[in-house]
Amino acid sequence: MSVLAVAGGQLLADSVISFDLGALARNFWALTIDGLTYGAIYALVAVGYTLVYGVLRLINFAHSEIFMLGMFGQYATLMLLGFGPSGNAYSEGTMMTIVYLGIAMLGGMAVAGGAAVGLERVAYRPLRKRGAPSLVFLITAIGASFVIQEFVHFVLPKLTGGTLGGVNAQQPIRLVQASDVISFANTSISNIEIVIVVSALTLAFAADVFINRTKFGRGIRAVAQDPVTATLMGVSRERIIMLTFLIGGILAGAAALLYTLRVPSGILYSGGFILGIKAFCAAVLGGIGNLRGALLGGLLLGVMELYGQALFGTEWRDVVAFVLLILVLMFRPTGILGESLGRARA
Amino acid sequence: MSTETTSTVAHLGIGDRFRLWWDALARPTQWAVGVPFIVLIALLPIIKPPVLTTVGTDFAGVLAQFGMYALLAIGLNVVVGQAGLLDLGYVGFYAIGAYTVGLLTSPDSPWNQTDSWLSQKWAWLFALPIAIAITAISGLILGSPTLRLRGDYLAIVTLGFGEIVRLLADNLTTITGGGRGLSRIAYPIVGVSESRPTGYFSAGNNQAPITSGVAWFWLSIVLIIVVLLVVGNLQRSRVGRAWVAIREDEDAAEIMGVPTFKFKLWAFLIGASIGGLSGALYAGQVQFVIPTTFNIINSTLFLVAVVLGGQGNKLGVILGAFVIVYLPNFFLGRTELFGIPINGNEIANYKYLFFGLALIVLLIFRPQGLFPARQKLLAYGREVYVAARRAALALTRPTSDETTGGSR
Numbered sequence: 001m002s003v004l005a006v007a008g009g010q011l012l013a014d015s016v017i018s019f020d021l022g023a024l025a026r027n028f029w030a031l032t033i034d035g036l037t038y039g040a041i042y043a044l045v046a047v048g049y050t051l052v053y054g055v056l057r058l059i060n061f062a063h064s065e066i067f068m069l070g071m072f073g074q075y076a077t078l079m080l081l082g083f084g085p086s087g088n089a090y091s092e093g094t095m096m097t098i099v100y101l102g103i104a105m106l107g108g109m110a111v112a113g114g115a116a117v118g119l120e121r122v123a124y125r126p127l128r129k130r131g132a133p134s135l136v137f138l139i140t141a142i143g144a145s146f147v148i149q150e151f152v153h154f155v156l157p158k159l160t161g162g163t164l165g166g167v168n169a170q171q172p173i174r175l176v177q178a179s180d181v182i183s184f185a186n187t188s189i190s191n192i193e194i195v196i197v198v199s200a201l202t203l204a205f206a207a208d209v210f211i212n213r214t215k216f217g218r219g220i221r222a223v224a225q226d227p228v229t230a231t232l233m234g235v236s237r238e239r240i241i242m243l244t245f246l247i248g249g250i251l252a253g254a255a256a257l258l259y260t261l262r263v264p265s266g267i268l269y270s271g272g273f274i275l276g277i278k279a280f281c282a283a284v285l286g287g288i289g290n291l292r293g294a295l296l297g298g299l300l301l302g303v304m305e306l307y308g309q310a311l312f313g314t315e316w317r318d319v320v321a322f323v324l325l326i327l328v329l330m331f332r333p334t335g336i337l338g339e340s341l342g343r344a345r346a
Numbered sequence: 347m348s349t350e351t352t353s354t355v356a357h358l359g360i361g362d363r364f365r366l367w368w369d370a371l372a373r374p375t376q377w378a379v380g381v382p383f384i385v386l387i388a389l390l391p392i393i394k395p396p397v398l399t400t401v402g403t404d405f406a407g408v409l410a411q412f413g414m415y416a417l418l419a420i421g422l423n424v425v426v427g428q429a430g431l432l433d434l435g436y437v438g439f440y441a442i443g444a445y446t447v448g449l450l451t452s453p454d455s456p457w458n459q460t461d462s463w464l465s466q467k468w469a470w471l472f473a474l475p476i477a478i479a480i481t482a483i484s485g486l487i488l489g490s491p492t493l494r495l496r497g498d499y500l501a502i503v504t505l506g507f508g509e510i511v512r513l514l515a516d517n518l519t520t521i522t523g524g525g526r527g528l529s530r531i532a533y534p535i536v537g538v539s540e541s542r543p544t545g546y547f548s549a550g551n552n553q554a555p556i557t558s559g560v561a562w563f564w565l566s567i568v569l570i571i572v573v574l575l576v577v578g579n580l581q582r583s584r585v586g587r588a589w590v591a592i593r594e595d596e597d598a599a600e601i602m603g604v605p606t607f608k609f610k611l612w613a614f615l616i617g618a619s620i621g622g623l624s625g626a627l628y629a630g631q632v633q634f635v636i637p638t639t640f641n642i643i644n645s646t647l648f649l650v651a652v653v654l655g656g657q658g659n660k661l662g663v664i665l666g667a668f669v670i671v672y673l674p675n676f677f678l679g680r681t682e683l684f685g686i687p688i689n690g691n692e693i694a695n696y697k698y699l700f701f702g703l704a705l706i707v708l709l710i711f712r713p714q715g716l717f718p719a720r721q722k723l724l725a726y727g728r729e730v731y732v733a734a735r736r737a738a739l740a741l742t743r744p745t746s747d748e749t750t751g752g753s754r
Binding site for chain 1: 426430432491492494495496497498499501502503505506507509510513514516517642646649650653657695696698699701702703704705706709710713
């Protein structure tokens with residue numbers, strides 16, 4: 001990181017971009033922990049990109065919108081449970097809060113997973129039947145991304161009488177009040193950060209086990225490696241593709257709930273876009289098509305981004321993410337761990 | 347397809363028929379048909395045809411914007427349609443072109459070096475070639491490390507590049523003015539008179555018939571023709587054939603001795619400079635640049651124009667650009683259409699929804715775009731092409747619908 005910082009300092013005059021090594025050193029642990037929080041969320045979304053890419057060689061550009069729908073899904077679930085926007089956090093007691101959060105997460109997963117499968121059915125399957133070139137898939141994905149965003153922007157508020165969607169972000173529903181649980185070396189870890197990192201890592205671990213240890217996972221890897229042979233061996237390619245989209249959607253829905261814990265005011269029709277791009281960067285960083293690569297890339301991107309933010313200032317956070325991506329791809333054109341969903345051991 | 351074939355032409359689609367007719371014309375006849383057609387289009391903002399003209403906004407302004415988007419679509423078509431390199435950050439070049447003009451001529455900019463020795467009258471014209479050159483260099487800087495990446499990786503890296511350019515414009519507050527942008531950018535000062543104290547191209551010129559929109563539209567038509575001639579000649583040359591080879595199969599092209607990296611870089615560079623040209627036009631017309639104009643959504647919108655029109659078809663992508671710019675503006679402020687009451691503003695608001703739906707439906711039923719490109723025998727003359735095309739169509743049409751490509 002210091003190499004990049006020095007290069008930045010030399011290229012552009014100090015008055016334009018200044019960098020502050022002291023801030024990075026002082027807040028190193030706090031930044032690392034916050035970075036891991038974001039990174040865990042990126043990683044969960046990145047898994048969706050990477051699985052679909054591994055199986056279909058398709059950048060599912062609309063995955064960021066699936067994530068966004070997940071945010072609305074968990075919000076709607078909380079509203080159905082009787083919660084409403086309020087200034088202060090509800091105090092339901094630890095057990096009940098976890099139960100409610102779990103239900104909201106299931107709601108987000110259901111919406112996002114359903115949307116992902118629906119998207120595959122409506123937009124991608126007809127193209128596959130016609131054997132369209134890969135550019136066509138990507139552009140369809142961009143079209144689908146437009147449609148989903150604008151649906152939430154304009155149509156959803158009409159359907160729900162203005163309670164969901166529209167131009168403005170949703171008023172946050174706070175179930176958890178952030179409070180510091182662990183403190184060490186002038187760094188503290190809040191309950192929200194623990195919840196996010198622990199649940200994201202649990203889900204990521206579950207996904208890894210699912211892909212590497214179960215029959216369905218073996219099917220996914222088989223199709224990723226060689227669709228024709230996999231079909232000959234009795235694997236239904238269409239079903240596997242649907243399953244892949246479903247898993248990606250479910251993890252994006254889970255990530256959506258975790259993200260709204262961290263950024264309660266982020267529930268907006270365009271709120272998934274940049275996060276989706278970054279999650280995709282994370283997938284590419286780690287080696288797209290590679291599940292563990294997505295996890296590594298997500299955590300790395302989240303942490304690096306926050307170090308960059310401390311060095312150069314908040315407004316440079318996204319620039320750091322993209323420059324990191326370009327630098328990594330220049331030296332490792334297939335990402336840190338390489339593309340290998342199909343080649344993992346059987 | 348059950349009827350017996352008597353003439354091959356009877357089985358052709360409108361596009362093919364038009365193409366055959368056009369290619370069979372002699373060069374002077376082509377000019378005799380083409381020039382009046384272009385003049386007619388140029389006169390559109392003055393004639394203001396009753397249904398076509400926009401209600402909510404200045405029709406000439408919409409057409410001027412279309413001119414800039416058409417240039418962008420032609421430039422992006424070189425990269426995506428002809429060389430087959432997916433560029434999702436093309437808006438970055440547009441931004442660099444616009445900001446170069448802005449930085450050189452706006453009084454807000456610390457790098458404004460033209461005031462001291464160059465009159466404001468010539469400042470825009472002076473900045474134009476510099477903008478094109480700098481954008482070309484930026485294409486080189488982006489392309490030389492990244493063009494070794496394949497397909498999807500290239501797409502995400504270019505996307506990152508586009509975002510970086512916008513964020514730089516937003517964050518380098520001391521130079522670019524950040525979110526406030528750069529105002530009072532120079533424009534060509536031509537035809538100063540009593541009624542037009544700042545000339546035809548000034549944004550303040552709303553004296554009919556030649557308003558500022560009309561002036562910029564005409565300028566962009568001239569530039570589009572020049573760029574089309576350049577790009578068309580490139581397409582028919584060794585460079586163009588190399589692009590086609592790379593697009594169809596990069597490995598095979600490499601083995602056949604095509605220096606793929608070099609030609610990919612050329613495509614990037616040429617595409618970038620056309621984008622820069624369009625950006626410079628934009629900066630001059632609006633006289634004001636802010637970072638939000640150059641966000642990723644616009645980048646994807648340019649790609650929509652290219653795909654909608656038909657990748658690889660230069661005239662098709664111009665029509666694609668027209669659809670992208672014109673349709674939302676057509677509905678803006680309209681309360682009825684052919685007697686049917688509609689809420690035009692609302693329809694205009696939904697533009698991304700409709701473009702998205704149109705893209706999905708179009709790509710399912712017509713993945714080559716509305717006006718698909720036909721691969722020509724680039725090395726040979728038109729007569730050979732026409733004869734070969736007729737023969738090929740006569741052979742393939744009656745037996746199978748699929749083989750001609752366009753109807754898939």
